[in-house]
Amino acid sequence: MTRTSPELAGLLVSRKHPNREMPSKTDYLSSHWPPVVRELGCELLRQLAAGEPFQPTFYPAISGVLADFRPGAIAIVRQRGKDWSPEPTFNVDSDFRLAAVPEVVISAALDAPFLLHDSGWVAAAIDSNDTAPGLLVVQVPRSAVKQADALRPLLIGLAQLAGLLIQIAGNETARDAEIQRLTTMLEIAATWQQQRDWAELLESMAEAATQLLDAQRASIFLWDRRRSLLVGRPAMGVEGGQLEVDDSAGIVGAVLSSGIAKRWDGSDSESEVNRKPDAQLQFQTTSLVAVPLNNRNGKRMGVFEVLNKRDGRFTEQDEHVLQELAVHAAAAIENSQERERLAQNCDQLALAAAENVQVIGESAAVVALRKTTDRVAKTDLSVLILGENGTGKEVLARSIHLTGPRRREPFIAVNCAAIVETLLESELFGHEKGAFTDAHEARAGKFEIANGGTLFLDEIGDMSLGGQAKLLRALEEKVIVRVGGFTSINTDVRVLAATNQPLAELVRQKRFREDLYFRLNVVTLKLPALRERGDDILLLAQHFLEDFAHKQGHRVPTLSSAAQQALKSHPWPGNIRELRNLIERVSYLCSSDIIQASDLTFSASPSDQSDSQRLAHKSLNEATRQFQIQHIQSAIQRAGHNMTEAAAMLGVHRSNLYRKMKQLDLETMDD
Numbered sequence: 001m002t003r004t005s006p007e008l009a010g011l012l013v014s015r016k017h018p019n020r021e022m023p024s025k026t027d028y029l030s031s032h033w034p035p036v037v038r039e040l041g042c043e044l045l046r047q048l049a050a051g052e053p054f055q056p057t058f059y060p061a062i063s064g065v066l067a068d069f070r071p072g073a074i075a076i077v078r079q080r081g082k083d084w085s086p087e088p089t090f091n092v093d094s095d096f097r098l099a100a101v102p103e104v105v106i107s108a109a110l111d112a113p114f115l116l117h118d119s120g121w122v123a124a125a126i127d128s129n130d131t132a133p134g135l136l137v138v139q140v141p142r143s144a145v146k147q148a149d150a151l152r153p154l155l156i157g158l159a160q161l162a163g164l165l166i167q168i169a170g171n172e173t174a175r176d177a178e179i180q181r182l183t184t185m186l187e188i189a190a191t192w193q194q195q196r197d198w199a200e201l202l203e204s205m206a207e208a209a210t211q212l213l214d215a216q217r218a219s220i221f222l223w224d225r226r227r228s229l230l231v232g233r234p235a236m237g238v239e240g241g242q243l244e245v246d247d248s249a250g251i252v253g254a255v256l257s258s259g260i261a262k263r264w265d266g267s268d269s270e271s272e273v274n275r276k277p278d279a280q281l282q283f284q285t286t287s288l289v290a291v292p293l294n295n296r297n298g299k300r301m302g303v304f305e306v307l308n309k310r311d312g313r314f315t316e317q318d319e320h321v322l323q324e325l326a327v328h329a330a331a332a333i334e335n336s337q338e339r340e341r342l343a344q345n346c347d348q349l350a351l352a353a354a355e356n357v358q359v360i361g362e363s364a365a366v367v368a369l370r371k372t373t374d375r376v377a378k379t380d381l382s383v384l385i386l387g388e389n390g391t392g393k394e395v396l397a398r399s400i401h402l403t404g405p406r407r408r409e410p411f412i413a414v415n416c417a418a419i420v421e422t423l424l425e426s427e428l429f430g431h432e433k434g435a436f437t438d439a440h441e442a443r444a445g446k447f448e449i450a451n452g453g454t455l456f457l458d459e460i461g462d463m464s465l466g467g468q469a470k471l472l473r474a475l476e477e478k479v480i481v482r483v484g485g486f487t488s489i490n491t492d493v494r495v496l497a498a499t500n501q502p503l504a505e506l507v508r509q510k511r512f513r514e515d516l517y518f519r520l521n522v523v524t525l526k527l528p529a530l531r532e533r534g535d536d537i538l539l540l541a542q543h544f545l546e547d548f549a550h551k552q553g554h555r556v557p558t559l560s561s562a563a564q565q566a567l568k569s570h571p572w573p574g575n576i577r578e579l580r581n582l583i584e585r586v587s588y589l590c591s592s593d594i595i596q597a598s599d600l601t602f603s604a605s606p607s608d609q610s611d612s613q614r615l616a617h618k619s620l621n622e623a624t625r626q627f628q629i630q631h632i633q634s635a636i637q638r639a640g641h642n643m644t645e646a647a648a649m650l651g652v653h654r655s656n657l658y659r660k661m662k663q664l665d666l667e668t669m670d671d
């Protein structure tokens, strides 16, 4: 026998292994071929090298080689599962009918390199390194049966050539398929990384696996070590969409414990399979491939399983594809778990923070306010918070943010009164580098920073008309443009605004835009002044006492009843801020466990200097009442809580002072 022609060898080397020897198997096969087969091989391989498919010429060429034997039907048949069928990637000879081939030819030919049947059917085994066995089947007239010796090397050579061509073409297809597969895999993995919904993520993984492996179903089993269970999703037909199986049961359990991928089909032992899930899902598993899911530290997380190959059995290639998919799936699952953990942490922090910013109080006004706040917090409505200075408007805004759906996102407060008009636009919307003299760097504005969260616009009543127009545009269009920039930036912020000014009055005076007023004022929450909150003063005082004692590591002091009375009867022009400051001062300066009324030195509020200003919006009756309260309290304080002395200072009889105090709802104290 001659060795492979340099032409053929060169052809293969240049296509597959530019710097290596030709594969020895190919060399061996071709060296045994009859010259006519070798020539045909050269031609067909040249065709392949030129990128042309060899299949269309394969059958006519075989007919040519076997011309002396006057062949009838010619076919390549492959076994998939239990069944044989003509190889679909070749042009099937239209004369060929598989049913016409005697069964023994098919069943016996795989065990012998060549088989010639009396009926005239000849078969030779094809070795294409493929998992599906194949045969070259040819029908010759009965008269040709006697020429078996001549026919034998030709048919064996042609079958080997067919095997080689299938293998090379298969590799070609595999290479293209590999590129296609890798591209698909990367695309899929990229979408998984963005997937936020846990159930959707697992479903999309299962769908990708069924598509790539041409299978019916797929499940991702995650290991619940504590409960020794594998929790599988998706699980159609099961309540909650998830299936729980014993972590040591069946093939999935075996893959989990060994970390080794496994393929199974009906021809393997039935006892390996756990049929419980089938029963639960009303499904019949006929074949499966399962691979381990490991996290980035190599620790087992679960198993990725694909069921029922649509055509035949799962191949080694399928197993590799699933293994690769499992690497991406594990990374996406881990990221998603990480994200979920972070989100839970954020939620816990938000809850802890929300507890610290509760609107404390049991007065009717505050209870009603809390009720409305709870409802409003769950929505995305704009809220206008009204109330005097220091009544807790910002605290209320924070509590709305922290108990609402945006709690994981930022809460950004802007004090509109503190920003000069020229800088307001840049503060809210940001600026590009060089937009104005001091813009040395590009900077995001509060709208961008608060994106996804809440923007709290404090002192909104102090915003200039120009600023109001720009703010309104941003709120209406939900789009901003940085100062000096051209790009529109979408924004998604919930706006809470607050003011201590009578905003409706400002609208009437044309100092506040009506359209902005209605845009901000979808819901109004009004914080009552502290002096109107009765016993809330004591609750708040207690809250601050505990807070400061905790900070200093001291025991919480108690308020004497006289001190409580003094707190309740103070007019609180500075509201909660004033109360907090007072308690802070007392907490640090008073060393006793009981705080006496004499320990409470109310600071002179700036508003004290202008009572007429503070009372400007009150009716004459209310203004008189408040003046009397303040005047009496001040006298009592100056008299060191000696009521006789205080009455003398006020120029009234002691009993009249008591009567007056009752009339003013001031609690009376013992001398």
Ligand SMILES: Nc1ncnc2c1ncn2[C@@H]1O[C@H](COP(=O)(O)OP(=O)(O)OP(=O)(O)O)[C@@H](O)[C@H]1O
Pocket: 356, 357, 358, 359, 360, 387, 388, 389, 390, 391, 392, 393, 394, 395, 396, 458, 500, 576, 577, 580
């Ligand atoms: N419910 C509360 N619990 C604890 N502290 C509170 C509460 N309400 C208000 N405070 C405290 O009172 C002070 C004033 O609160 P806040 O700043 O929310 O009021 P404001 O109405 O927004 O004031 P301004 O009008 O001056 O902006 C802060 O120190 C805040 O911590």
